[in-house]
Amino acid sequence: MENKKEEKNKFPKEVTLVAWILVVGAIAPMLDTTMVNIAINQLMQDFHTTLNTIQWAITGYVLALAIAIPISGWLLDHFNGKKIFSLFIGIFGLMSLLSGISWDITSFITFRAFQGFSAGVITMLLTALLVKVAGPKRLGALMAIVTTPIILGPIFGPVLGGFIVQYLNWHWIFFVNVPVVIISILLNIKYLPNFEPFNPDSKIDWWGILLLSAISTSIIYGIIKASNSSRFFNEEMLIFCGIGLILLVVYIIYNYFKKGQTILPLKLFKHRNFFAACIGLFLAGIAINGPMLLLPLLFQNIFGFTVIGAAFALIPQGLGMLVARPFIGKMVDKIGAKYVVLLGILVSFIGSVPLIWATGSTSMISLSIVLFIRGLGIGGITMPLMVDAYLGIHSNEIPQASVGSRMIQNIGSSFGSAVVSAVVSAVIASQVITKNLLLQGYQTGFLVSCIVIVVISVPSLFLTNKTISR
Numbered sequence: 001m002e003n004k005k006e007e008k009n010k011f012p013k014e015v016t017l018v019a020w021i022l023v024v025g026a027i028a029p030m031l032d033t034t035m036v037n038i039a040i041n042q043l044m045q046d047f048h049t050t051l052n053t054i055q056w057a058i059t060g061y062v063l064a065l066a067i068a069i070p071i072s073g074w075l076l077d078h079f080n081g082k083k084i085f086s087l088f089i090g091i092f093g094l095m096s097l098l099s100g101i102s103w104d105i106t107s108f109i110t111f112r113a114f115q116g117f118s119a120g121v122i123t124m125l126l127t128a129l130l131v132k133v134a135g136p137k138r139l140g141a142l143m144a145i146v147t148t149p150i151i152l153g154p155i156f157g158p159v160l161g162g163f164i165v166q167y168l169n170w171h172w173i174f175f176v177n178v179p180v181v182i183i184s185i186l187l188n189i190k191y192l193p194n195f196e197p198f199n200p201d202s203k204i205d206w207w208g209i210l211l212l213s214a215i216s217t218s219i220i221y222g223i224i225k226a227s228n229s230s231r232f233f234n235e236e237m238l239i240f241c242g243i244g245l246i247l248l249v250v251y252i253i254y255n256y257f258k259k260g261q262t263i264l265p266l267k268l269f270k271h272r273n274f275f276a277a278c279i280g281l282f283l284a285g286i287a288i289n290g291p292m293l294l295l296p297l298l299f300q301n302i303f304g305f306t307v308i309g310a311a312f313a314l315i316p317q318g319l320g321m322l323v324a325r326p327f328i329g330k331m332v333d334k335i336g337a338k339y340v341v342l343l344g345i346l347v348s349f350i351g352s353v354p355l356i357w358a359t360g361s362t363s364m365i366s367l368s369i370v371l372f373i374r375g376l377g378i379g380g381i382t383m384p385l386m387v388d389a390y391l392g393i394h395s396n397e398i399p400q401a402s403v404g405s406r407m408i409q410n411i412g413s414s415f416g417s418a419v420v421s422a423v424v425s426a427v428i429a430s431q432v433i434t435k436n437l438l439l440q441g442y443q444t445g446f447l448v449s450c451i452v453i454v455v456i457s458v459p460s461l462f463l464t465n466k467t468i469s470r
Contacts, residue, residue, distance in 0.1 A: 018133050021192050025089050026126050028180040029119035032096065032173070035161030036061075038296045038311050039170040046170065047105040051297075055421040056109050058293065061116035062413045063220060067213045068120025069410065070263040073403040074204040075121065076128055081195025085125045086188045092118040093181030100174035120410070128402040129195055131390060158296070158318075162311030198398070208263035211251045216411050218244035223418040264404050268393070274401060276462035277389035278408045280341065283459070284381050285412020287348070287452040290420035291355070294445050295371075302360045302439050316368040320351075320375020328380055329387075336464035337384035342457060344380025349453050351377050355446040359439060381456065382409075388463050420445040 036043075036058065044054050075084050095115035102108035164172045222240030252266065260267045269275045295317075299310035331340045351374025358367060389405040390398070424441035 017191060018193065019130060021187050022085070022126050022129055024187055025085060025184045026122055028089070028092060028096070028177045028184065029122055031157045031160070031180070032115070032119075032177055035157045035164070035173045035176075037292055038158040038161040038307060038314075039165050039173055040293070040297060041300050042165055042170050042307070043108075047108065049105050051421055051425065053105060055293065055417050057112045059220060059417045059421075060109050060113045061119070062289070062410050062417065063216055064113040064116035065120035065123070065410050067209070067216065068117040069124045069407045070209045070212060070403045071204070072121040072124040073128075073263065073400060076125060076195075076197070076402075077199040078197050080197065081125060081129055081132075082188060082192045085122065085129070085192070086185050088118045088121040088125075089181055089184050089188070092122060093178050096174040096177035096181070100171040120406075124402050124406050127386070127406065128198075128398055131398050131402070132195065158311035158314045159308070160311075162306075162308035165307045205258075205261075205263040207254065208251070208258075211247055211254060212264060212407065215244050215247045215251065218247060220411075220415065220418050223415065223422050263400075264407070265400055268397065268401060268404055271392045272462055273388050273391045273464060274393065274404070276459040277337075277385045278405055279459040280385045280456050280463075281382065281389070281405060281409040282412035282415075283452050283456045284385060285409050286416040286419060287352075287449050287456065288378055288382065289413040289416030290445060290452075291352070291449050293417050293420055294424070294442050297438075298355075298358065298442050302358075302435065302442065303364075304360070313364065313368070314371070316372040317375040317378075320372040320377075321379040322375075324376045324379030325383075328383055332384045332387050337388035338460060338463040338465040340380055340384045341460040341463060344377045344384070345453055345457050345460065346377070348374055348377025348381060349450060351375070352446065352450050352453060356443050356450065358443070358446075360435075384463070385460075391464055416449075419448060423448055 040051070040054060043049075043057065044051065047054065072084075092115060095111055095118055099108060099111040099115055102111055160176070161173050164170070164176065218240050222237045222242075222244065255262045255264075255266045269278070295314060296310045299305045299313045300307065303310075303313075305313060328340060351370050351372070354367075354370045355374075386405060386409075390401055393401045423445050424438075427441035427444050428437050
């Protein structure tokens with residue numbers, strides 16, 4: 001009886017193979033993100049710029065990724081998923097090469113933005129095609145299996161990036177993506193099946209895309225401008241954020257007159273799970289991505305570590321994520337996302353609060369334990385939220401749901417980098433920058449992250465629980 005049950009829960013070999021091939025395509029974007037974070041100091045020095053400017057290489061990347069997602073939905077509706085997936089993996093490789101040969105900060109940020117755009121298509125197609133081959137009900141188990149290699153990114157990405165920066169230079173952080181991209185394309189050609197267009201009759205909603213892009217850019221730019229003044233809520237910040245909110249109202253009106261025939265139909269938010277999951281994903285992007293920017297700087301500028309030393313110091317967090325991952329998917333499929341996310345929030349909070357008081361004299365053993373605990377918690381937040389967003393969604397709404405959830409998550413990640421860099425810059429503004437002042441800035445950034453982690457518990461209360469059958 002047990003053997004029959006175990007066999008029933010197993011995925012067909014062809015489904016598992018397709019899932020693994022799709023994941024290989026996402027490895028390069030995942031490694032790239034984690035490797036760039038470790039090189040922030042070197043990039044600031046080589047381009048003779050500040051944290052407030054260089055963070056646009058990260059924020060611009062993630063923002064472009066978010067902008068690409070609605071276009072990805074249209075591409076998936078109209079073209080063969082296999083061809084689109086392979087094409088944008090190739091574009092990602094080309095943009096990696098151009099990022100590596102950037103001659104100034106402007107060209108670097110520009111190529112990073114195009115790199116982020118291609119990564120947006122890759123990540124959206126990854127999720128949508130996984131849902132297509134596995135079905136929403138067993139997506140948790142499949143995601144737990146196939147995303148395990150992606151979790152290795154936070155472990156090996158900084159270490160690999162540290163070795164590259166210290167013994168070669170930051171340019172090779174981007175050059176190393178090229179062979180990974182070539183291997184992925186060859187695997188796609190040989191093993192990936194064709195994915196027929198989801199909805200060939202759909203039309204691309206350019207006005208909706210422009211509005212969503214303008215909303216994201218205005219608000220994030222406003223937050224960045226906050227760091228240019230000693231007052232966070234300065235005039236420029238209020239103007240640009242205000243424009244973003246006005247455009248949001250315009251989009252709501254636009255969606256109403258279009259009767260929901262938009263790139264992101266607001267009717268999707270009538271699904272309780274989707275609405276709650278999207279709010280949670282936005283907040284998780286802030287809580288998780290912000291500290292990812294600060295931690296390498298903390299270890300290098302406060303603890304005095306080399307690039308490689310900082311990379312190794314980040315390993316416990318990645319290990320925590322890796323350890324948690326196999327259990328998360330099974331727990332989500334068994335008891336629902338609600339209690340998994342609440343537990344993840346609690347563990348993440350326990351692993352994040354001590355960072356507020358971390359100093360250069362803090363024991364690395366205790367700090368490693370803290371980061372490991374933080375990694376365990378992070379692993380229990382994002383993936384359950386992503387899975388729960390698809391519950392109750394009709395199959396022909398999968399591309400639109402993927403657009404919504406992915407875009408909101410990545411805008412949240414952009415906010416994470418933008419808010420944290422703005423907070424740090426605001427703390428040190430108009431003062432002589434000292435080690436103690438930098439530490440105060442980093443500690444304030446961690447404090448903001450902890451507050452947001454707690455707030456995630458509100459939307460998580462409305463997620464699936466064990467009383468709801470999957």
